[in-house]
């Protein structure tokens with residue numbers, strides 16, 4: 001099976017909100033011209049022959065406006081129909097309008113948005129008025145039948161209120177995807193809001209417990225993904241897979257980068273859609289070589305780790321960008337990954353040992369009749385979604 005191909009389209013790095021820990025917005029960013037989408041279509045025609053997913057990301061991608069999506073979505077969908085394109089968008093939803101929602105509904109665009117918990121916690125981190133504007137957009141999206149999920153960024157401050165935050169998502173029936181605040185490389189105090197790896201590890205274990213204790217009441221996407229990684233022994237989200245060569249981002253001016261996180265950093269430009277570069281050409285650029293060097297570094301430095309197959313050293317951006325472009329280590333969140341992968345592995349092993357199949361061979365005969373939901377329940381639940 002071929003690796004799924006993912007192209008992130010960044011119509012602008014501009015954003016109307018002012019989240020305190022943000023690391024990716026740029027008020028002077030240009031907007032993507034629709035001709036760049038035409039170049040993306042021509043570039044991919046010669047590049048791929050299997051399914052491609054496009055994610056509109058930013059900055060704030062809705063700044064591009066309804067007209068942009070009215071043109072861009074059919075251009076990509078029809079121009080690349082042989083690639084069976086799928087779409088997604090990551091937006092704060094402030095600029096969601098019925099016009100935009102109608103276009104997204106027509107092309108089945110699921111929406112990822114961001115909210116950090118109840119209004120007081122969210123607006124403290126993301127700025128006054130954020131919560132209400134996002135919920136207004138959420139209502140419009142739901143009225144048009146769009147699937148909306150929320151990234152919840154935990155910072156060094158909000159992690160202390162994790163109980164309140166989880167309760168908020170549960171009571172409002174919202175699906176949560178956890179994101180640890182990263183060092184803001186473009187801010188004056190890069191580490192202020194960043195979530196320390198040890199705290200992140202504790203948070204993941206807490207969320208695993210919450211997922212099991214409130215099984216069926218709350219869905220925490222990362223926890224399910226992590227369980228699936230361990231069970232299948234295969235990374236199924238970009239952080240836990242080799243993203244190099246199968247993920248690219250196109251910035252507002254058509255420059256190609258390894259991922260949206262690098263957009264706007266000139267030293268990570270790999271090529272330009274106008275030039276229709278091949279994957280080999282992109283990977284032989286300075287940024288491409290760096291991504292491949294990270295892969296080799298992981299093969300050597302994580303060789304003894306029992307989770308290497310599905311962890312793959314975490315996210316290369318997290319490892320490379322804060323180290324001034326040098327590869328001095330793996331993703332600094334390694335202690336968090338190893339903590340949660342250990343926890344899941346141990347619980348899964350215990351469940352397997354206690355399973356009915358083992359009973360057939362005379363093991364676990366004192367097993368209780370009704371068991372609490374476990375790791376397998378989370379994995380099986382995902383299989384039916």
Ligand code: SF4
Nearest residue numbers: 238239243259315317
């Ligand atoms: S650089 Fe990190 S965020 Fe970007 S695709 Fe790779 S793993 Fe994902």
Ligand code: SF4
Nearest residue numbers: 302305308311313334
């Ligand atoms: S948990 Fe740490 S040591 Fe293990 S593969 Fe992941 S990054 Fe490497």
